[in-house]
Amino acid sequence: MIRREEVLLDFTSRFHADILDLEDKSNTRVYVNITPESIVKIGTYLFRNVGARFNIATASDLPPNIEILYHFLIEDINLLISLRVFLDREKPEIESLAKDIEAFNWIEREMSELLGITFIGHPDPRRLLLADNWPEGICPLRQDYEEWDQTADRTRGV
């Protein structure tokens, strides 16, 4: 029976040079800030060697960066590891994981069109959701996308 501490210790010692920051948020959630160059190495290790399931990746536009979170669930110990990378907002580029692992294929296509991230070496870099006549270079999930409700006031509360 593998334990949470052993997995985390093994993970941090193996990739200590690539890990910038580790936030142990709760029993089931760990956020690891890594360098963008190491994503294929660490992602493949988690998926193939640790046997984690790839949940999904979520990208957000946080000027001056674009942030991508890759969520992996290690099912045996109920630990959700989220790998966080920050990319340059002007030229967001990162190595594709879909080259080796099918599960990354669609979400990388989705992030590529909605946030304008280039996935280097993606086997099938076509559009996934947006229409064929959608103008090139307009990314609906960027903060500067204009066609949305500007009257929504951001105050406190729920």
Added chain:
Amino acid sequence: MGKTIIPIGPYHPLQEEPEFFTLTVEGETVVDIDVRIGYNHRGIEKLSEMKTFENSTFVVERICGICSTSHPYAYTRAVEDIFPMEVSMRSKYVRTIIAEGERVHSHLLWLGLAGHFLGYNTVYMWAWKLREEILDVMEILSGNRNNYAMFKPGGVRRDIKTEDIPICLKKIDSIVPTLVMLKKAVLDDPVLHARLKGVGVLSYQDAIDFSALGPTSRASGVARDVRKDSPYGAYQELEWDMIVTKNGDVFDKAVIRILEMFESIKILKYCLNNLPDGEIDAKIKDIPPGEGIGHIEAPRGETFHYVKSDGTNRPMRHKVRAPTFMNFPTYKASVKGQTISDATIILAAIDPCYCCTERVAVKDVKGRMLFNGQDLIRLSREKTGKMKQRMGGR
């Protein structure tokens, strides 16, 4: 023999849910498949950024009309994970009851449609008749047959009345004998065995590589269920079994769904009989800055929501991942090498929202209509009919 490319869909006057399949066939055999989606992209993630945290619950409830509770469940858990906080025991039970009731009616809906595609309209009628009983229970509990609006960050919106529980239990009990009959009728039928076994196999390794979820992965021997792996709600306190089979074909996917309904009924009855007392709402006043992840087991697999808050009343980023997003690409592995007459049921077996398979059209390269959706269902039924004759005219 030369290859023929067959575009299927998406444009058809009757189409509700457009999807575009390109089948490459050699004679009768499918050698390649490609899918184009996005014809119905509604921009819910962007919309959610403009809604308050409470309003978003209603928006995400409308993502799916069949598993309408799975999205609010995952979303509220994501919001609660920002703190992180736990909701009261009573609201956990109420949430579990709604989620399991939904699983039963969703699986019954699938079973009925699968029967319809195969030319077993009796199965279709029986399954949908049983589904009505479950929808009645949901109406008694929540006031709605679907889109229950029971969830809110911090708890549930409505309580379950003690006086309603006996009638719900009676209704749930009333469907069990028919469900047992249906299970026998489906699982012991030699024609269905011949028709569905070995069709559309998704191997164990493919299920891992595609990160397949829910019944699609469990049919391939991957024991994967968020209710067991990352227990939430009341599941930790309950006794129930995860149904896992090995073959990965359409038959196993049907078996999983049929057997899972019995487990869900077990859970439903336990929760209704042992509903704890207490508050149902934590009354959240303010959401702190931060991020949260919520994932739950919907009828089709894991639904995953990610919410980022900047401390205001609206989410800053809200990512929605429905289970079909991961299950959908598995047809690349399971349809190849199969015949056109099996394509319908294989596409239906992962339980996408069905509309796509009902309304597909097959054209040749010059755009002439070869088969429309009705014809594909007819082909599938004819194959079943021929098998019936061959096996002794049942």
